[in-house]
Amino acid sequence: MMFPTFRRLVVAGALWSSAAAAQSSRIAVDRTVLPNGLTLQLVEDHSTQVVSVSLWYDVGSRDEVPGKTGFAHLFEHMMFQGSAHIAKAEHGQLVERAGGSLNANTQYDITRYYNVVPSNRVNLALWLEAERMRSLAVTDENLKNQVAAVKEERRLRVDNAPYGKAIWEAPLAMFDAKSCFAYAHSMIGSMDDLAASSVADVKAFFDRYYAPNNAVLTVVGDIKPAEVKRLVGEYFGGIARQPAPPKVTCEQRFSTGAQRTTVKDDKATLPAVILMYRVPATSHADTPALDLLGTILGSGEASRLNKVLAREAKLALGTQILLNPFGPRRGPGQFFAFAIANQGVTPDSLEKRLAAEIDAVVRSGVTPEELTRAKNQFRASKVNERQQTFAMGEAIQNATFFLGSPDAVNTDLDRYGKITVDDIKRVAATYLIPANSLVVTVLPEAK
């Protein structure tokens, strides 16, 4: 050998592992509650000159009642329509001229708004969020516009996208509308409900849910906590507390018997099969094992489904595992194994092979190498997440809303690290079984 062997490097690697373990940093969250009930969480971190201002409202599709569906998502649109001192679309323009970025997103359990700005513009982001919380322009014109925009979005995502109905609507049948309306109705809502909504309805929804006592403001990055507290007091302090929104419940039921449905899809040109399983709430101790199993089955070139269904058997054009595709949940969640058939492959033969791969995990589990690889990928993704102020802010919000405490961001790696191959086999045998499933077959249909 002309060049040095790896042996010396391996020794260096061993030294590294202990150093890395010692250096995994703990995130300290400074949590206060304003008199009006707004929760403020601060993480001071001067590694960069960036600040993430993330405001999550404790409202989502979960809070909607029959006859008034789609409001949570409609609001995400309304929040960009201007307020007392800000014109339509001006929020985005001001943030971009400050060198920052922003966006929003609706889920079943929460609605989130976030701004990432250079640290000297943290005041701008806070002011903009306070401005729309205190004086959103809920007008008839804005409402009509945004109902139209939501209809367009539904057309784009559900009606006009191949497999859209199978992903967005078929899974609603996994939940019983009587015991769990929260997850048994569509996030995008009924177009009839939206069309029938009045300014008064929307105003009432805003007052009840877009209240300081129903929101958590998390500010992470290069901040002076005292200064941020002062600004938050100045901007948000005068917004009145509202009566607490009613609690929503959903009964979790597993293994209620195998279900099956067929979706005719005039946008799809190849059949597809989705095996859908009920899984517990995000906070449940089984979630890390399900997540790692999802990686082993469906993530990357070397994943099981890609190797077996796509490359070897050539049955699938593509495969994917989705754990809670609509966001984390405080109620029961979903685990999808999704495969699109190759030309000439029947959905039946695809389903059999896909189910056989799931069953193989139920019966024989996974190998330690597969688990290690999945843990490595998880760990790298978590560490990389913390390199970005925005990702760190969102992880803290996630922990706050779904894991019971912002401090849970500090225990992610432990929770995943201790999962064993036995855990994987056990969760597969508990949840990924026919009695707990809904099999969705998508058949292309000529228009």
Next chain:
Amino acid sequence: MLRALATARRAAALAAVVLTAAALPAQQFPTKPPAPLPVTAAQMPPFQSVTLANGLRVLVVPNAKLPVLSMTLAFQAGSVHDPAGKEGLAEMVAGLLSKGAGSREADAVAAAIEGVGGTFAATSGTDFMTATVSVLSENAALGFELLADAVVRPKFADKEIELNRTQALSALRLARSQPAQIASEAFARELYGQHPYGRHASQESVKGLTRADVVGYHARMLRPGGALLVLAGDITLAKARTVATAAFAGWTGTAPAAPAPVAMPERTATEIVLVHRPGSVQSNVIVGNRTWLPADPRNFGAVLANHVLGGGSDSRLFMTLREKKGWTYGAYSSLTRQRQGGYFSATAEVRTEVTDSSVAELLSQVRRLRTEPITAAEFDAAKGALVGRFPLQVETAAQVASQVASSRLHGLAADYVQTYRQKMSAVTPAAAQDAAKAAMRPDAALIVVVGDGTKLYDKLAAIAPVRLVNTDGAAMKPADLAAKSAALDLALDRLAPRTDSFTVFVQGNPFGFQRSRLERAGNGWKSIEDTQLGPIVQQHTEVSFDASATMQSILQTGKVQGIDTRIEVSYAGGRAKGSAATPQPPGGVKTIPVDADMPAGALDDNAIQPLLSAFRWAAGAKFSFTVFQSGKGTAIPATLTVTGDESVTVPAGTFAAWKVDLTGGEQTTSFWVEKAAPYRVVKIAVAGAPIEVRLAK
């Protein structure tokens, strides 16, 4: 009891924080967005560096906050070091570094890095080549091993070289069809002349690259002496020194200094270089000039002034050429830094009719920036965006390593990254304008216009002296513009009503079908084609043309990934009129009105395939004509060239066929056409894509 106590304690704790917050003074809500707070100094630690015995400079940006490590190994080795005639070599070398090295083949390299959740990539630019690995620091040993193997022990396997060449040739073919690319190549050539910055890779140069060239470039240029290894993240200088010394032991030598500077053309008056692209309905315009060396202190002011001019979507060029005049979708300007001399450029893609007005407007906006003071609102918005955006670009270890490496390789100040914001904040309106005067020279500018010379020459000559060239850069005389390309001489009696069925293969697997039918329509013809590609594309096309193959209409409906598309254009009286709704990456549909000149003898792009049987094919035959791209509403020049005489086996049988290459569009498409009646198309392949269409019956 215990439980009640715990609750009481929690309530007390909550009351405490509520009280703290309540103590804040109640204030009036401000009715205007607050002014920026003071900019704080960057918290980036001082960089530490050490030079190893073999000459490798190691620069450490320690940050132990997270167990991540990003390593960027950079060489003064870019396309500027490609030997004449071997353009494209540095890019090929870079592309191969991650494709097998040490004991690993290409797939083993990918599996190793994927297995630890890391990333690995190598790229080459004009001045530099960089290889970057990002890993958790516990995998630093693997990272160093992959990086050291890649730059010290690359395999350069023949299989990977050929794959890389195929991809490079496809990319070049794509580039040749894109007027923006033709414009930027012409701009570099005219701005830098014989200097290597003026050259670019070509089909010929890439085809001529050999493994010996690759091995030779690697052996000569990728040496530790003069190279820079930037390590950002969880590592100390001491550890970096130890591990780098071990990883790169046995690697020695110094790359040769940059080639002796070649004089660059000096320009004392504005000149227009018109690149004649026959049939082009749009023009690509670049106005610019050379600037200065990377470390020039005027750069901060110039960048700010440039932002006011054309740096964003609320800058002057965008607001004028797009919002006010409606001449273009976008107009921007930029300053490019290069080690041996950078340049300023302002660009726009405009309709042929408004090309001269757009050139005049670009020049006028550059002049205005130099003569009129920048308004306070524009100045503040530009500075806010530039100063504000910088921290978002140096958040991760990988971003830091890349910025630090780039600043060092350009020879910028040692604290350039740490002090960027303060320096940008300190720029005054006067300094910005002075810098603009030096950086932008509208009276000694190079203006490149790629477009239809027959329509542009006289109008542009009214603005500045015009030099005419063809798309390969060869000089043309204005008189050459008058010469017309010979009309297509088609054997239309070969057309007959017929239906052909094809199977579409992707990577060798059946993925869809195409059915082509040609039927009589009055004295002329109607071609009907249905195509389906997996779940992705469904398309129905009807093209009508008369007995002499003059286009009459096209109607195309389809779905691309579930999105409805529709093209409907009528051809009459030398005009093409209609509309085209086509999918746009990354999603959605763009609908454009089609209203353009339809050059005589031009074919709709969907009429080419049905007419292939009517061409008089022969060995070496070449047919040049104009293609109207009905989906884009533009006419482009195209060529069909016979490049082979082959026996082709497809599901329908074995056929003696001419291989015919269609060039001029985005990708070269090859057709195999039967040599004898009924002259059917038996196979179609798209260069650089794993798609083949084979005759089934």
